[in-house]
Amino acid sequence: MIRVENLTKKFAGITAVDDISFKVDEGCIFGFLGPNGAGKTTTIRMLATLIKPTEGSIFVNGRTPSKDGEYIRSIIGILTETPGMYEKISACANLDYFSSFYGIEEIRRKQNIEKFLKLFGLWDRRNDLVSTYSKGMKQKLALARALIHEPKILFLDEPTAALDPESAFMVRSFIEQLKNDKTTVFLCTHNLEEASSLSDVVCIIKNRIIKIATLEELQKNKKGSNTEVIMAQDASLFEQVVKDTGLASNIAVENNRLAFSIESPEKSNPLIIKKLVNSGAEIIYINELKASLEEIYLDLIKS
Amino acid sequence: MKNSIKIFKKEIKEVIKNRSIWLPILAISIMFSVIFPAGLTMSTDSFLKDPDTTNFIAKVLQNTGNVEAAFLQFIIKQFMIFLLLIPAMLPSLIAPASIVLEKESSTLEPLIATPIKTGELLMGKTLTSMVPSFAISFINFVLITVIVDTLAYIRFGLVPLPTLEWFIVTFILSPILSFIITMASIIISSKSTDIRSAQGIGAVVIFPIYAVIGMQLAGLFLLNIKYLLAGCLVLLVVCPLVLKLAIRVFDRENILTKWKMK
Numbered sequence: 152m153i154r155v156e157n158l159t160k161k162f163a164g165i166t167a168v169d170d171i172s173f174k175v176d177e178g179c180i181f182g183f184l185g186p187n188g189a190g191k192t193t194t195i196r197m198l199a200t201l202i203k204p205t206e207g208s209i210f211v212n213g214r215t216p217s218k219d220g221e222y223i224r225s226i227i228g229i230l231t232e233t234p235g236m237y238e239k240i241s242a243c244a245n246l247d248y249f250s251s252f253y254g255i256e257e258i259r260r261k262q263n264i265e266k267f268l269k270l271f272g273l274w275d276r277r278n279d280l281v282s283t284y285s286k287g288m289k290q291k292l293a294l295a296r297a298l299i300h301e302p303k304i305l306f307l308d309e310p311t312a313a314l315d316p317e318s319a320f321m322v323r324s325f326i327e328q329l330k331n332d333k334t335t336v337f338l339c340t341h342n343l344e345e346a347s348s349l350s351d352v353v354c355i356i357k358n359r360i361i362k363i364a365t366l367e368e369l370q371k372n373k374k375g376s377n378t379e380v381i382m383a384q385d386a387s388l389f390e391q392v393v394k395d396t397g398l399a400s401n402i403a404v405e406n407n408r409l410a411f412s413i414e415s416p417e418k419s420n421p422l423i424i425k426k427l428v429n430s431g432a433e434i435i436y437i438n439e440l441k442a443s444l445e446e447i448y449l450d451l452i453k454s
Numbered sequence: 455m456k457n458s459i460k461i462f463k464k465e466i467k468e469v470i471k472n473r474s475i476w477l478p479i480l481a482i483s484i485m486f487s488v489i490f491p492a493g494l495t496m497s498t499d500s501f502l503k504d505p506d507t508t509n510f511i512a513k514v515l516q517n518t519g520n521v522e523a524a525f526l527q528f529i530i531k532q533f534m535i536f537l538l539l540i541p542a543m544l545p546s547l548i549a550p551a552s553i554v555l556e557k558e559s560s561t562l563e564p565l566i567a568t569p570i571k572t573g574e575l576l577m578g579k580t581l582t583s584m585v586p587s588f589a590i591s592f593i594n595f596v597l598i599t600v601i602v603d604t605l606a607y608i609r610f611g612l613v614p615l616p617t618l619e620w621f622i623v624t625f626i627l628s629p630i631l632s633f634i635i636t637m638a639s640i641i642i643s644s645k646s647t648d649i650r651s652a653q654g655i656g657a658v659v660i661f662p663i664y665a666v667i668g669m670q671l672a673g674l675f676l677l678n679i680k681y682l683l684a685g686c687l688v689l690l691v692v693c694p695l696v697l698k699l700a701i702r703v704f705d706r707e708n709i710l711t712k713w714k715m716k
Contacts (some may be wrong), residue, residue: 162711196710199567200706201563201566201567201706201707201710202706202707202710202711203707221569221571222569224567224568224569225569227567229563229564229567231560231563231564231567233560234560235559235560235561235562235563235564236559236561237559237561238559239468239471240464248460248464249564249565249568251460252457252460252568252569252570253568253569254569293564296564
């Protein structure tokens with residue numbers, strides 16, 4: 152659906168995006184993560200044909216922005232960082248105005264306006280001026296605008312920012328549903344829990360690509376791992392035993408639970424468990440604690 | 455073109471709602487299209503009682519026959535130049551408001567992310583600025599003609615309007631001027647983040663019109679067909695230059711990266 156090869160963008164000598172290449176398959180949710188100024192928005196703008204790359208190639212649904220900019224813009228929907236709605240007209244008028252540029256028939260346009268305003272809980276306020284809307288309502292309206300022409304590819308820049316937990320949950324559920332319609336979602340977010348729960352593939356960028364993989368692959372490749380031991384006794388009695396092995400770090404104790412980080416689970420876990428058993432610990436469970444996307448992200452960004 | 459019309463339709467509604475745009479235009483229109491022409495036409499008799507005025511008309515307009523007709527022609531030439539104020543002023547008020555409001559509400563990025571062509575967007579903005587300007591200039595033209603002709607006919611049995619100069623000003627010079635001011639205002643607005651400063655700089659763009667008015671009032675020259683056609687020719691040369699510059703400013707990448715945003 153999207154193919155990017157050696158993409159570079161420079162602004163007055165500053166390299167915002169440096170030689171990135173990736174591929175996004177149809178119906179995939181592609182989590183695009185990175186710190187502020189990492190080049191995420193610039194990349195989205197290049198993919199959406201709004202700015203031209205300095206070097207490299209982009210293919211969106213097999214077409215290039217330089218030749219087929221209008222076609223590409225007709226099959227994409229974009230939620231920008233700021234909602235950007237006309238404040239002095241109603242929500243309905245806003246959606247009708249923006250959707251009119253996609254050449255959709257008026258009847259379908261009206262149906263879609265109703266569908267999305269109802270979906271995002273704005274139908275009752277459809278005729279109110281946008282200036283009377285809260286920040287969260289404007290965000291939902293902007294999301295409705297991005298979806299109004301039923302795009303094949305959706306670029307979402309912080310879709311749940313400014314939303315209350317209930318609305319954020321609803322939006323996340325909706326994004327998950329888009330997969331069933333084979334809509335490709337390019338998700339830019341600082342909410343790593345959200346990225347972790349939604350993304351099929353995660354791309355971490357800091358001007359250059361740091362890592363692209365599925366969450367499972369990232370967890371598998373993360374250096375070191377965490378182990379959790381549940382025992383019959385108070386776990387604090389055995390904290391020193393684990394410390395003395397010299398194999399574990401970040402030891403945490405909570406009631407009958409003992410958690411620690413180790414470099415090599417294959418070598419360290421059997422030794423630590425043996426020591427614990429020899430010291431009289433009655434072990435109930437041993438679990439591998441998978442690294443969160445946040446831990447992986449911070450590790451990669453720091454390194 | 456369809457998309458430009460959509461933009462025009464949406465924006466013209468906002469212009470109509472915006473009192474700060476149409477109130478000054480309404481005031482100027484009433485002053486220069488109703489009060490002054492009616493007052494001066496009605497007072498022609500009293501002006502002509504002054505021997506200096508009749509001498510002036512005889513010398514400047516080489517008039518030896520109908521003094522009233524000559525005086526009315528002189529007054530009409532003075533109004534004509536004021537008629538240029540509308541096509542100059544209105545675009546300098548509308549175009550900056552239209553662009554700066556888009557910046558303030560951050561609607562430019564989602565708008566240029568639709569399949570619209572930037573040329574269509576520029577055309578839409580241009581229409582929003584030029585159509586009311588042309589419409590009001592035309593209404594003023596009709597108003598002055600009706601008022602002056604009615605009063606002049608009642609008082610002196612004369613129908614001095616319309617003249618060829620009058621047509622040139624309304625149908626050629628005004629639209630050209632309006633187009634240039636619109637393009638200049640769009641270019642200026644790309645660098646402004648608030649309406650007042652954009653309109654303030656826009657007002658400077660129409661300074662040459664004030665200069666022409668001042669020079670004519672000072673008696674340095676009197677507009678005639680030769681001057682008007684020469685003016686049209688000069689401005690026609692300027693048109694493609696400002697258009698080229700506006701198109702360059704209206705590039706998607708320029709809008710997102712070089713325009714000064716709020």
